[in-house]
Amino acid sequence: MRIGLILFPKLTQLDLTGPAEVFARMPGASVDLLWKTTDPVMSDRGMAIVPTMRFADCAGLDMVCVPGGPGQIDLMDxxxxLEFLVRIAAGCKLVTSVCTGSLVLAAAGLLVGYRATSHWSSIDQLALLGAIPTAERVVRDRNRITGAGVTSGIDFALTVVADLLGDQAAQEIQLQMEYDPEPPYQAGSPRSASAALVAATRAKIAPFIARRRQATERAATTLLNAGRL
Known part of the structure; x- marks a missing residue:
């Protein structure tokens, strides 16, 4: 199983490293971090991550995965x-994402007519790009599998392993990682957090979400002009 995860400046590292940790433990899998060059790439919180393969050197994959993070805004332009994603996705068995990486897939025209999820703050923007927003932690639609925000990347990856190799293989990896979350608060989703906390958080991130929406609207215009939406 040849797996490629897109690495880009200002991504959220856990969107990438959570699934990468799972996939690297999957029997028979090879995992590459893909970018334009092999120079270190800085995440949104200052972690430098080194790509293992350039787009130009990637001839084909069985699965591509796009993580999210603030740099996703620039990536949509x-x-x-986007051209690499269109090229490589054509030969992939699975086309996937974590968090706002789904907006990048959608900007490439790869989620038109598909159910998909994203970070709770921006899931509605998927509709602008022809996708069907679905507020679930992991969403499967044919060969598209998308994970919701950040930490859901581990759930997403374990779901993929189970689909490919069965429940036993996925459970073994979960146990190896001791993935047994017991969060100190029930505040990890708008469904469990208090209304006041959700409102305060939305207000705090509103300017950034507005910038993301502008990028999504530009991407939608591009797809429309190309007759792909």
């Missing part, structure tokens, strides 16, 4: 990355 990045023709080289």
């Amino acid at each position: 990045d023709a080289e990355t």
